[in-house]
Amino acid sequence: MDFQLSDEHRLIRDLARDFARREIAPIAAECDRESRFPMGVWDKLREIGLANLSISTAHGGLGLGVVENVAVTEALGWGCAGIQGAMGIQSIMADITHVAGTDAQRRAIAGRLLEGQWGGYALTEPGAGSDVGAIRTRAVRDGDRYVIDGSKVWISNAPLAHFFVVFAKTDPAAGNKGISAFLVERDAPGVRVGAPLGKLGQRAAPAAEVFLDGVSVPASDRLGAEGEGFLIAMKVFDRSRPMIGALAVGLMQRALDEAVSYAKERHTFGRPIIEHQAIGHKLAEMAMKTHAARLLVSEAAALTDAGTPDPMKAAFAKLFAGDAAMWVATEAVQVFGGMGYSTEYPVEKLFRDAKVLQIYEGTSEIQKTIIARELARR
Numbered sequence: 476m477d478f479q480l481s482d483e484h485r486l487i488r489d490l491a492r493d494f495a496r497r498e499i500a501p502i503a504a505e506c507d508r509e510s511r512f513p514m515g516v517w518d519k520l521r522e523i524g525l526a527n528l529s530i531s532t533a534h535g536g537l538g539l540g541v542v543e544n545v546a547v548t549e550a551l552g553w554g555c556a557g558i559q560g561a562m563g564i565q566s567i568m569a570d571i572t573h574v575a576g577t578d579a580q581r582r583a584i585a586g587r588l589l590e591g592q593w594g595g596y597a598l599t600e601p602g603a604g605s606d607v608g609a610i611r612t613r614a615v616r617d618g619d620r621y622v623i624d625g626s627k628v629w630i631s632n633a634p635l636a637h638f639f640v641v642f643a644k645t646d647p648a649a650g651n652k653g654i655s656a657f658l659v660e661r662d663a664p665g666v667r668v669g670a671p672l673g674k675l676g677q678r679a680a681p682a683a684e685v686f687l688d689g690v691s692v693p694a695s696d697r698l699g700a701e702g703e704g705f706l707i708a709m710k711v712f713d714r715s716r717p718m719i720g721a722l723a724v725g726l727m728q729r730a731l732d733e734a735v736s737y738a739k740e741r742h743t744f745g746r747p748i749i750e751h752q753a754i755g756h757k758l759a760e761m762a763m764k765t766h767a768a769r770l771l772v773s774e775a776a777a778l779t780d781a782g783t784p785d786p787m788k789a790a791f792a793k794l795f796a797g798d799a800a801m802w803v804a805t806e807a808v809q810v811f812g813g814m815g816y817s818t819e820y821p822v823e824k825l826f827r828d829a830k831v832l833q834i835y836e837g838t839s840e841i842q843k844t845i846i847a848r849e850l851a852r853r
């Protein structure tokens with residue numbers, strides 16, 4: 476499968492690499508310390524045309540595919556997984572209307588994202604994360620509107636969001652087939668966003684609870700047909716899982732770069748530590764896993780762009796890259812020795828940032844379940 480970037484797209488990727496080095500990496504530690512998303516970075520990214528890449532050209536975007544998006548995500552994620560993690564949710568907002576929206580909904584959401592508005596993807600609840608079918612938020616039809624009641628947790632960007640895509644049960648007896656998706660305005664009566672949640676890593680990406688108390692939305696703000704919500708969420712995963720994989724690859728590449736450069740400079744027993752075989756071999760495995768993850772991510776992305784998305788390949792990409800990122804970041808800390816444990820050096824942040832890559836967008840265990848199910852089915 477060919478997933479090489481064209482010359483033009485390579486220029487876009489290189490622009491993103493340069494942006495990450497100049498605008499993101501220098502402020503990453505500070506934003507992490509202050510749990511602050513740097514809105515100026517997003518504004519600059521929009522100015523140079525590197526935001527909202529997947530919005531179609533018909534709706535004012537660049538209309539780039541998942542292959543180009545993962546290349547840019549990796550490049551920006553090298554600078555900071557938290558900052559890019561927050562910005563990546565914006566492309567999920569475009570993706571969901573791409574997967575399920577009417578032309579009017581696509582146009583409206585594209586316009587709002589291009590104007591600089593933020594969205595939040597509200598699926599998880601206190602009692603339902605991996606088990607999506609167990610969500611309890613209810614949407615009850617009332618004439619040409621729905622009334623939504625429930626609560627969501629861990630909603631990335633909720634503190635910044637102008638609107639949400641909320642998943643709710645329209646037919647509680649129908650299990651996964653009873654879920655529908657709705658566009659919900661943040662300022663609609665009955666919507667309340669909680670305080671930002673304290674987090675281990677990726678602290679520049681704010682997340683919060685979202686409470687919905689008798690929120691009335693027009694039926695025209697339902698995405699897809701009634702009962703299609705679960706299917707929509709699964710289709711979005713085909714696009715978003717390679718993107719999370721790409722975020723992991725960016726983090727791994729950063730950990731590798733930092734570790735190689737430290738290992739060349741740090742001397743013990745009269746030589747740079749890179750010349751001790753134990754450290755050299757560690758770096759070799761880090762480089763290999765980073766490359767392998769990049770290939771898996773690129774393949775899953777290319778399959779989606781070709782119109783043949785493969786949930787097993789998307790799960791390979793998310794699972795391998797998420798687990799490898801945690802491993803690579805842990806080894807980077809080891810290469811730095813005591814300094815790896817210090818907040819003065821960048822690798823302890825990479826270690827903390829990596830952990831959630833094994834949790835959100837479907838945990839590593841759930842990716843294995845998907846792969847096993849596909850093996851049984853094929």
Ligand SMILES: Cc1cc2nc3c(=O)[nH]c(=O)nc-3n(C[C@H](O)[C@H](O)[C@H](O)COP(=O)(O)OP(=O)(O)OC[C@H]3O[C@@H](n4cnc5c(N)ncnc54)[C@H](O)[C@@H]3O)c2cc1C
Nearest residue numbers: 596597598599603604605629630631834835836837838840
């Ligand atoms: C920083 C952050 C940001 C997030 N952003 C969003 C967001 O924007 N929108 C959103 O909707 N959600 C978001 N989430 C939620 C995230 O997707 C869920 O936390 C995740 O899917 C796991 O669900 P859970 O926390 O309920 O864990 P649980 O489902 O309770 O799982 C607990 C443990 O049991 C394992 N497990 C569960 N079921 C099985 C099974 N069948 N087989 C084997 N093992 C199993 C899990 O792998 C895990 O190890 C975010 C989470 C975090 C931490």
